Amino acid sequence: MLILLPPSEGKASQGNGPPLGELSFPALAKPRERVLKTLMRVSKGRGALTTLGLTEGLAPELAKNLALREAATLPAAELYTGVLYDNLGLATLSPAARARAEESVLIFSGLWGVLRISDRVPPYRLSMGVALPSVGGLAAYWRPKLAKELDRLPGLVVDMRSVTYTAAWQPGGRAVAVRVLRDGKVVSHMAKATRGEIARALLECGAAPSTPDELAKILDDLGYAARLGEAPRAGKPWTLDVDVTDESTPK
Template sequence: MLILLPPSERKAAGGDGPPLDLESLSFPELNPVRRRVLGALGETCRRDDAPEVLGLPEGQTQEALERNRALMNAPTLPVSELYTGVLYENLALGALDPGAAADRIIVFSGLWGALRLTDRIPPYRLAMGVTLPPEGKLAALWRPALKAALRPAGRLVVDMRSGPYMSAWKAPEPAVRVRVFRERILGGVPKRTVVSHMAKATRGRIAHDLIAAGADPATPEELQKAVADLGHTAELNGGDLDIVLHT
């Protein structure tokens, strides 16, 4: 089983490790594109319209630009400690066996392409949905390199990424996308709606539970059973595993 995760916008303030060493990162085949994106991001962060190009929200612009300008010299920290958003809070990596988590998780990134939890990188701000001058749309830029670098070797891929990151690399079969719905009874009829914030939390909890249980499903059917056995309402619909939250 291989679990694919998005990054989070929320990140740790900084690390205490040595500066970035691209050659030490997982998937070294991605380094030519990493260098291109790093160079383009540095140039963009010197432009007056950088906040608009990068889609930076008000109140976070200055910090994000400062982080991006200091990427080559800033202290680094492991990916396992960098991302601090809702999904990662519920993933609770500190309570998992580090070796098992590192073997099963790949994190996708607009700046780095794909990473393992043990990779050391500095805090940054660059979403996969950005169109970065002069390189263009990041998902399209990353697509050929990721296709060549990522080889699941027959492992079941459990895809928990959001849309832009999914578009950068299409997981080969066998693969299952995890969706999250809330079910309410309205007028005596069950109605399901897509949730966002709770979807991140739920995906994080499911990833945690699977790794903590030592689960290693090889087929979508085995994944559905494993998730259901862990106490979640899970339905297999084609290539999707639907998690249903009842309220």
């Protein structure tokens, strides 16, 4: 099983380890270097905030992009903060669940393409929705490169990503996209928390579903009101709806 996560806008302010070194999926080293160099160049230009889609209040974030090569790093598991990661709680997983997370969790990134939770990177600011000069839209840039690396990974794909990041890799019919609903309507303010909780529950229970039906059954057993959608067209992901209330996520 693979669990796909988006990054978060909220990140740790600084690292505590050595500067940037080798990351997982080493075949992505050259594409990563191109994005990194372009991001550093853009971040020191006059139109940096506009190009990166940042407000004036986020101008101090540009300094992080300028220090990418020498800045202290920290594991991706500690870098990303925010609602989804707070509810996933990577730091408090049991040893067995942590080992499963090392193998199955993939975090998508506009700068790095994709990371495992143990990859050490510095804080940065770059969304997958940005178009960089000479690179273009990052989702389109990363799509063929990530497909070459990730298509070969086996297992059912549990997709917790937001739309911006799903465009960077589309696993097709072996993927199950998790939607969060309340009163039959898709919600956003509870979706991140619920997805984080579901990812944690799957890691802690040790289940290894190989089909969408097995995934739905496991989540139902874990106390979630999960409902698998109809079989999709060939090459399209399945949809699994999780119904929540304001009071709690599991039923």
